[in-house]
Amino acid sequence: MLNNCTADHTNPVGAVCLENAIVPEGHTGPLDERCRPDRCANSMIGPEHLPIYDSHQRKQLQLINNPSTPACRRDLAERELDITRNVLKMSGDPQ
Ligand code: SF4
Known part of the structure; x- marks a missing residue:
């Protein structure tokens, strides 16, 4: 993590x-x-972590929005997205 x-x-x-x-x-x-x-x-969470969380968030959205992503992979991406968004929200990142 x-x-x-x-x-x-x-x-x-x-x-x-x-x-x-x-x-x-x-x-x-x-x-x-x-x-x-x-x-x-x-x-x-340090400020040095935030760009990586931001990038991770965008990657999860790509996976979720790709119709060829298998359902089980999409479920994992959605869980990852929740965690990532929580971290960014806690940091005060306006997103
Ligand atoms: S969940 Fe908490 S205690 Fe466990 S590794 Fe992460 S930061 Fe450390």
Whole structure:
């Protein structure tokens, strides 16, 4: 995910990535692959991230609006678009 994770890896209180997760034995800290930069209080979005989120948003819209995109890929693009829009909204980006 595109953000800075500020969670304390020895005590990741409030880590959304750990909600309802099966944590692999021996693992400590957040689960990066389950990161939700738009929902987690430990997520810090910097101005350097915004152009990439903007680009990602446009790419998801292309996929969604392309009639040849398979339904399952479109569903994924819609979820990605929601996350991306939430991040941009939180940042105050006027879009
Ligand atoms: S959801 Fe992301 S920002 Fe939050 S603790 Fe997990 S990895 Fe860090």
